[in-house]
Amino acid sequence: MAKVLMKGNEAVGAAAIEAGCRFFFGYPITPQNEIPEYMSRELPKVGGMFVQAESEIAAINMVYGAAGAGARVMTSSSSPGISLKQEGISYLAGAELPCVIVNMMRGGPGLGGIQPSQTDYFQATRGGGNGDYRVLVLAPSDVQELVDLVIEGFDLADEYRNPVMILGDGMIGQMMEPVEFKEREKRELPPKDWATTGTNGKRKPNIINSLYLNAEDLEKHNTYLQNKYNKMREKEVRVESYNVEDADVVISAYGTTARIAKTAISKLEKEGYKVGLIRPISLFPYPYDEFNKIKDDCKGVLTVEMNTGQMLDDVRIALNGRVPTYFYGRTGGMVPTPEEIVNKVKEIYGGAK
Amino acid sequence: MAIAFEKTRGLTDIPTHYCPGCTHGIIHRLVAESMEELGVLDKAIGVAPVGCSVLAYKYFNCDMHEAAHGRAPAVATGIKRVHPDNFVFTYQGDGDLASIGTAEIVHAAHRGEKISTIFVNNAIYGMTGGQMAPTTLVGQKATTAPYGRDEALAGKPIRMSEMLATIDGAKFVERVTVTTPAHIRKAKKAIKECFKVQIEGKGFGIVEVLSTCPTNWGLTPVEALRWLEKNMIPYYPLGNFKKPEEGK
Numbered sequence A: 001m002a003k004v005l006m007k008g009n010e011a012v013g014a015a016a017i018e019a020g021c022r023f024f025f026g027y028p029i030t031p032q033n034e035i036p037e038y039m040s041r042e043l044p045k046v047g048g049m050f051v052q053a054e055s056e057i058a059a060i061n062m063v064y065g066a067a068g069a070g071a072r073v074m075t076s077s078s079s080p081g082i083s084l085k086q087e088g089i090s091y092l093a094g095a096e097l098p099c100v101i102v103n104m105m106r107g108g109p110g111l112g113g114i115q116p117s118q119t120d121y122f123q124a125t126r127g128g129g130n131g132d133y134r135v136l137v138l139a140p141s142d143v144q145e146l147v148d149l150v151i152e153g154f155d156l157a158d159e160y161r162n163p164v165m166i167l168g169d170g171m172i173g174q175m176m177e178p179v180e181f182k183e184r185e186k187r188e189l190p191p192k193d194w195a196t197t198g199t200n201g202k203r204k205p206n207i208i209n210s211l212y213l214n215a216e217d218l219e220k221h222n223t224y225l226q227n228k229y230n231k232m233r234e235k236e237v238r239v240e241s242y243n244v245e246d247a248d249v250v251i252s253a254y255g256t257t258a259r260i261a262k263t264a265i266s267k268l269e270k271e272g273y274k275v276g277l278i279r280p281i282s283l284f285p286y287p288y289d290e291f292n293k294i295k296d297d298c299k300g301v302l303t304v305e306m307n308t309g310q311m312l313d314d315v316r317i318a319l320n321g322r323v324p325t326y327f328y329g330r331t332g333g334m335v336p337t338p339e340e341i342v343n344k345v346k347e348i349y350g351g352a353k
Numbered sequence B: 001m002a003i004a005f006e007k008t009r010g011l012t013d014i015p016t017h018y019c020p021g022c023t024h025g026i027i028h029r030l031v032a033e034s035m036e037e038l039g040v041l042d043k044a045i046g047v048a049p050v051g052c053s054v055l056a057y058k059y060f061n062c063d064m065h066e067a068a069h070g071r072a073p074a075v076a077t078g079i080k081r082v083h084p085d086n087f088v089f090t091y092q093g094d095g096d097l098a099s100i101g102t103a104e105i106v107h108a109a110h111r112g113e114k115i116s117t118i119f120v121n122n123a124i125y126g127m128t129g130g131q132m133a134p135t136t137l138v139g140q141k142a143t144t145a146p147y148g149r150d151e152a153l154a155g156k157p158i159r160m161s162e163m164l165a166t167i168d169g170a171k172f173v174e175r176v177t178v179t180t181p182a183h184i185r186k187a188k189k190a191i192k193e194c195f196k197v198q199i200e201g202k203g204f205g206i207v208e209v210l211s212t213c214p215t216n217w218g219l220t221p222v223e224a225l226r227w228l229e230k231n232m233i234p235y236y237p238l239g240n241f242k243k244p245e246e247g248k
């Protein structure tokens, strides 16, 4: 198929419809309004349904209803709205319902601002709501990857019966880039024989539920969920890496900051610095093993984020003290420049190339 | 031998956990019988609340969702939009519907969602041990209103049916109770009428059922019935607030 020029947020909508999503429940918030706007315009044309909910809480609970009823369903928001959705995300995870949730992050805390940020990394990768659960978190760094991950996200959600979160930021949502909707092979997915469709008098009632009053039963359920998350850890790690084994300094960044880091790396290479990149694409499960490829005498791993150091924790877990770690971040909607990253890498080099 | 009475197929055989004399059980039966008699049980999808009736998903013999506290109308919206030909209902308490879930019920009604809501008003938070609800009467004692509800501090109890009846999308609104056989018959009639509004695709319907909580009211089951009639009905008048006009 030919490439088309699309804004990130609209590409999310197009990708969802391409993936067979026919239900969208959302509430307006900048910088992701083009997603609900696109869905309200395009879903009716394909026999789908858009509902503007009264709040993000209602929207995610509508998702809970629609997902339990067996539909491919999506919601999207930005940081403050995602906070409100946490109740529902916890219930979705507990009841094992598939859905795709998009967070185009903006600066916080509180109302914060409307400029791009990466401040919801902890919330996204550690569950976010109450209880011991995980959602699959995928972080695209360009619009093509955004499209591919949204489409794949629906399959992953169905395969694992688990919410999938697409973690982008205001920048990727607003950016225009050429995208291609590639031919893809159909995945074998388990039948949704658990969905509520009415018994038609032919089977026992299906129940969508996250309540286990008996402690032993709830522990069993948690163990079962953890096994599922471990399977994701085994099978769903996605990472792009560049020159990791050789590098004197490795930069770790995801999403928008990873793109900026790439520009910084090519500048540094021209000056003779040996700099690698680890770009996690799945933030849960996190590509911890990739960091094992870093040589012992590497001068340091520089984590770059649009926050004050959140993924940095995972980098430290991965390295376990083997190599020094450094951090560079901007906040509030300020975006790091390639020059700032270049300077930080040179600082780590300490003058000696 | 001729069978004079059979338990409705709308309820499972699992014994309910309700306290002796609690009217949740009667209301369950009326809902289940109504679904069976209207022929919608096999295509019913119910939504249970958080509250004493949280386990309703085990008792109704149809597909069920357990919702977060107060969110049943939003969950039901999601279900009904996916399965417009199925029969979708919520069963909610007064803390669930009239406090934490006010936004969800008001907007489900206002969108005219074609769902039916059974609203069990017992003027108390039963499940958590008798705290004040927005529906607790002025002067009524609760564990968080140990001196009785003080209007100056907590306002007057909220009348949900009257409020919802002002919303265009709400096509059927009635308040009933289940304290006597006559009231139970009327309650069932209202529930069936409410369900028909959904079946005929007319819009949102709700039946508020004044219900007892002998345990948290500190009364015997019979005293609780009489207390409800004497104190709740004067503040929460029974009757129909809204129904579709004939032929519409």
Ligand SMILES: Cc1ncc(C[n+]2csc(CCOP(=O)(O)OP(=O)(O)O)c2C)c(N)n1
Binding pocket: B050, B051, B052, B053, B069, B092, B093, B094, B095, B096, B097, B120, B122, B124, B125, B126, B127, B128, B133
């Ligand atoms: C978000 C959240 N807040 C609080 C609770 C605790 N809680 C459980 S049941 C309940 C009150 C239910 O009262 P009501 O809806 O009147 O039902 P009843 O038990 O009286 O039938 C509360 C506050 C909860 N489960 N979830």
Ligand code: SF4
Binding pocket: B017, B018, B019, B021, B022, B023, B024, B052, B122, B126, B127, B212, B213, B214, B215, B216
């Ligand atoms: S606590 Fe009250 S509402 Fe709950 S089951 Fe007992 S009597 Fe019924």
Ligand SMILES: [Mg+2]
Binding pocket: B051, B093, B094, B095, B120, B121, B122, B123, B124, B125, B126, B133
């Ligand atoms: Mg109550």
